[in-house]
Amino acid sequence: MNAPAPMLRLTTQRQVILEELSKVKTHPTASEIYDMVRKRLPRIGLGTVYRNLELMAENGMILKLEVGGTQKRFDATTDNHYHIRCARCGKVDDLEIPVFNTLTEEASTASSYQILGHHIEFTGICPECQKIQEDEYEE
Amino acid sequence: MNAPAPMLRLTTQRQVILEELSKVKTHPTASEIYDMVRKRLPRIGLGTVYRNLELMAENGMILKLEVGGTQKRFDATTDNHYHIRCARCGKVDDLEIPVFNTLTEEASTASSYQILGHHIEFTGICPECQKIQEDEYEE
DNA sequence: TATTAATAAGGAATCATTATCAGTATAATA
DNA sequence: TATTATACTGATAATGATTCCTTATTAATA
Ligand SMILES: [Mn+2]
Ligand SMILES: [Mn+2]
Ligand SMILES: [Zn+2]
Ligand SMILES: [Zn+2]
Numbered sequence: 367m368n369a370p371a372p373m374l375r376l377t378t379q380r381q382v383i384l385e386e387l388s389k390v391k392t393h394p395t396a397s398e399i400y401d402m403v404r405k406r407l408p409r410i411g412l413g414t415v416y417r418n419l420e421l422m423a424e425n426g427m428i429l430k431l432e433v434g435g436t437q438k439r440f441d442a443t444t445d446n447h448y449h450i451r452c453a454r455c456g457k458v459d460d461l462e463i464p465v466f467n468t469l470t471e472e473a474s475t476a477s478s479y480q481i482l483g484h485h486i487e488f489t490g491i492c493p494e495c496q497k498i499q500e501d502e503y504e505e
Numbered sequence: 506m507n508a509p510a511p512m513l514r515l516t517t518q519r520q521v522i523l524e525e526l527s528k529v530k531t532h533p534t535a536s537e538i539y540d541m542v543r544k545r546l547p548r549i550g551l552g553t554v555y556r557n558l559e560l561m562a563e564n565g566m567i568l569k570l571e572v573g574g575t576q577k578r579f580d581a582t583t584d585n586h587y588h589i590r591c592a593r594c595g596k597v598d599d600l601e602i603p604v605f606n607t608l609t610e611e612a613s614t615a616s617s618y619q620i621l622g623h624h625i626e627f628t629g630i631c632p633e634c635q636k637i638q639e640d641e642y643e644e
Numbered sequence: 645t646a647t648t649a650a651t652a653a654g655g656a657a658t659c660a661t662t663a664t665c666a667g668t669a670t671a672a673t674a
Numbered sequence: 675t676a677t678t679a680t681a682c683t684g685a686t687a688a689t690g691a692t693t694c695c696t697t698a699t700t701a702a703t704a
Contacts, residue, residue, distance in 0.1 A: 375650065375701070396692080411653040416692065418651095432573035436661085437691065450618050463615045469625070476602045479589050479629035486608070486625050490618035514670070514681060535660080550684040555661065557682095575692085576660065 374425060380418045382406050387428060388442040393449070393458040395437040433458055433487050450488035454495040461488055513564060519557045521545050526567060527581040532588070532597040534576040572597055572626050589627035593634040600627055 374380075386402040387394070394402070400415045419440055423430040429441040433449060435456050448461045473481045491499065513519075525541040526533070533541070539554045558579055562569040568580040572588060574595050587600040612620045630638065 372650065373702095377651065377700090379652075409653075411655095413654075413693080414652060420693095434571035450612065450616055450620075452618070453621060459616070459618070461612055461616055463611055470627075472602055473589065473600055473627050473629075477589060477598070477600055477627075477629070478632045479591070479598070479627070480635055481589075481627055481629040482592060484625055484627045486623055488609075488612050488616075488618070488620055488623040490612075490616070490620040493617045496619055511681065512671090516669085516682065518683075548684075550686095552662080552685080553683055559662095 374421065379403075379407060379410055379414055380422070382410075383415060383418050384422065384427065384442065387440055391460065393431060393439040393441050395439055397437070399440065431458065434489075446483070446485075448486040448488065450490055452492040452495055453489050454491055454499075457492055459492070461486075513560065518542075518546060518549055518553050519561070521549075522554060522557050523561065523566065523581065526579055530599065532570060532578040532580050534578055536576075538579065570597065573628075585622070585624075587625040587627065589629055591631040591634055592628050593630055593638075596631055598631070600625075 382403050383399060386406075387399060390402075392398075396416050396419055397412065399419065400410070400412050403410055403415060419428065419430070422428045423440070426444060429444055431439040431441055431449065433439060433451055435451070439458055443460070446465045448463060448465070449458050450461045451458045469484050470481050473479075473484065521542050522538060525545070526538060529541075531537075535555050535558055536551070538558065539549075539551050542549055542554060558567065558569070561567045562579070565583060568583055570578040570580055570588065572578060572590055574590070578597055582599070585604045587602060587604070588597050589600045590597045608623050609620050612618075612623065
């Protein structure tokens with residue numbers, strides 16, 4: 367059996383991390399969140415940011431996105447939705463298309479895994495990077 | 506303008522890496538591939554494995570999977586298909602359901618990104634881990 | 645209030661990956 | 675074939691993201 371989950375306290379640090387993450391739609395990395403939070407809590411440690419993001423993700427308060435790139439990203443919007451990542455600059459945006467709940471059922475019949483969920487990651491070039499590419503082509 | 510892409514030589518190392526990767530369906534990590542290849546080329550360096558996996562992925566010879574977990578995984582099957590990852594042991598398997606080509610079109614209309622493609626990652630519990638969980642429950 | 649448990653901060657440690665570099669192999673060319 | 679240019683290897687160092695560890699605080703509870 368597993369140890370009982372410790373009860374989560376709503377510390378100042380935890381609260382500010384959640385507030386700052388909720389303010390943005392950019393799916394920031396841990397160190398980006400660290401920079402945001404540090405403006406309000408200059409003494410906070412990077413480890414604290416990591417620990418709390420991890421804990422909050424485990425408790426379903428936020429999403430931990432394991433998308434492409436070297437760093438994990440975080441999302442305060444917890445309802446299931448899809449993402450698109452720019453292949454050039456790495457930016458991650460939400461993609462506003464309906465979630466395919468049927469996919470999970472279809473996967474259940476096709477696999478011996480017990481399906482828990484799914485995530486779709488689109489890849490593309492963001493508008494800004496499209497412009498840059500056009501400029502490069504002219505040279 | 507960008508420098509011309511250097512021509513790829515088919516070195517022994519590159520060939521053996523590709524052959525060993527093609528043998529398995531497990532989506533191995535770089536260090537797992539290193540272990541496989543070392544049985545045939547004991548002097549190969551880990552850096553060589555990383556370098557060649559990267560180069561072959563850039564040239565479309567293999568896929569570099571940016572799925573959840575701490576390590577990248579590689580796949581010699583380059584046609585578009587979906588994956589499922591065990592939330593407990595991290596194993597990655599193919600999921601045999603048809604690819605939704607319509608998704609890319611739908612994403613194009615919903616987003617200002619220039620869509621390049623998409624990948625679906627299902628999450629679940631693999632058969633082996635299901636058994637382990639049952640055993641744990643009995644205790 | 646005394647005790648216990650959760651948490652913070654800071655720093656060290658770990659792990660995956662990438663960069664550097666000197667020497668080697670291969671391909672192109674004279 | 676000899677020469678030259680270029681891609682490549684293997685060893686090692688460096689980097690970067692994340693986790694771990696230790697001590698001090700803080701909050702909850704008896
Ligand atoms: Mn999102
Ligand atoms: Mn596959
Ligand atoms: Zn971009
Ligand atoms: Zn498993």
